[in-house]
Amino acid sequence: MSNIIRSVLQQDVALAPSTTLDPITLPTNPLSHILITLRALNDTASLADYRFLIAFLNFISNLEVQFKGHVIIGGNLRDLAILNAVLTGFRPVQSNALHTNSDTRAVTFMISFSRVPFWREEAFPAVRSGELSLNITSAAAQTGLTGVTIQVETVELIGVTPARFLKYTTQQRTLPSTGNNDIDLPIGNAILGILVFGTTVPTGASFNATAGAMRILIDNVESDYANLNWETAHGEIGRRITSLHDWTGHVHSFVDAAAGEALTRQQQLIAEGMENYAYLDFDPLKDMSYALLTEGKSRVQLRVNADVADLLRIVPVELFNVSGLARAGGAVGR
Known part of the structure; x- marks a missing residue:
């Protein structure tokens, strides 16, 4: 019988514009997918500065999952979010998508190793500690957002031996x-x-x-x-x-x-x-x-x-x- 483990790897870490975070070590068990949540405050004193989703999509200029230094998944968040929606059907869900100045907003994106998240047959296989990492670089400041923070969570599959995984760069x-x-x-x-x-x-x-x-x-x-x-x-x-x-x-x-x-x-x-x-x-x-x-x-x-x-x-x-x-x-x- 298989099970899952949901873990939080990054909790509300400040993500300033044009910044590269320290590499995030990913779990050792078979990995189904990664969930990236960006939180921010509206910077919309001028209503014309409000952006529904594109400011979030453009805020991460490079995201890479590396295995022993080789890129398994790589690209900017906009490309990867749209690709994952195509592959898995998971569309970004945004909370409090209002234009009020200084209101909180948050949106979650999936980065999947499988066409069907949670699928036992398709996930990144078990690895040794430190072999699999997530690297994130932010872009320049985006109109309409300020005070961006990031959450990174993972879904591990326990007791499975996947046969394959997705690679997209x-x-x-x-x-x-x-x-x-x-x-x-x-x-x-x-x-x-x-x-x-x-x-x-x-x-x-x-x-x-x-x-x-x-x-x-x-x-x-x-x-x-x-x-x-x-x-x-x-x-x-x-x-x-x-x-x-x-x-x-x-x-x-x-x-x-x-x-x-x-x-x-x-x-x-x-x-x-x-x-x-x-x-x-x-x-x-x-x-x-x-x-x-x-x-x-x-x-x-x-x-x-x-x-x-x-x-x-x-x-x-x-x-x-x-x-x-x-x-x-x-x-x-x-």
Whole structure:
């Protein structure tokens, strides 16, 4: 019979802007997921400074889980929070999301080693003390927040021997030109999905996007995604994240302001984070039946047809076998 242990590793630790915390040693038992809670006070004497969620998402510029110095999970909080919502269905839940100046606020984010948190088969395996650590660096001060503190909690699975875990690290590059740009993907493990961040997305009167279209190449042959438009790839993320209201504020425009009653048009979401993301899904059923298999391949690439040559980030999600970790002597980095 298995059990869980919930632990608090960091309790209300001050997290000043542009600061790197001392490495946080993670537990030795199999680890299902990490929960990061950011707390802050509103700095909203001017109502225009209020941000619903994006200020929290942007406050951590780098978060890494390292095993023996090799990065297992790595990226900024915004990318990782959205990716974990896609993978697990866990959307950030915010307390006291009001704009009142100096009011408390808090929001929790999940960093998971599994597609299904608490799953006995999928978690980071048991380690020796000090081998697994969490490293966090904050970004510059964010408009609308002050006095940020952090809580870090973990969920360990007791009495289990997981067979696999998720590994996802960020690749970032500024595309050198418009047109086709090839980005190498990791090989050796099954890829379950790729989160894509593009700096430029359709807005105003322009449909241009950093990743205007995408396709997958395996040893120079098209595979799985022969061609995918940005608009569709972004729109399809809604199959994985069903409610955008958890990520952004919204506005209503008034049609009638008669006394005692107001008729409004359909609410419009404020562009605060989700609009820059798309997801290439190779595991829609969460059963590996459509996984992108890379073992034995010479080269696997994401080809991006760029309308605009600017910053692109991708976060491939690999399914890593625990037996492979043992054979590699813990070397999981590339």
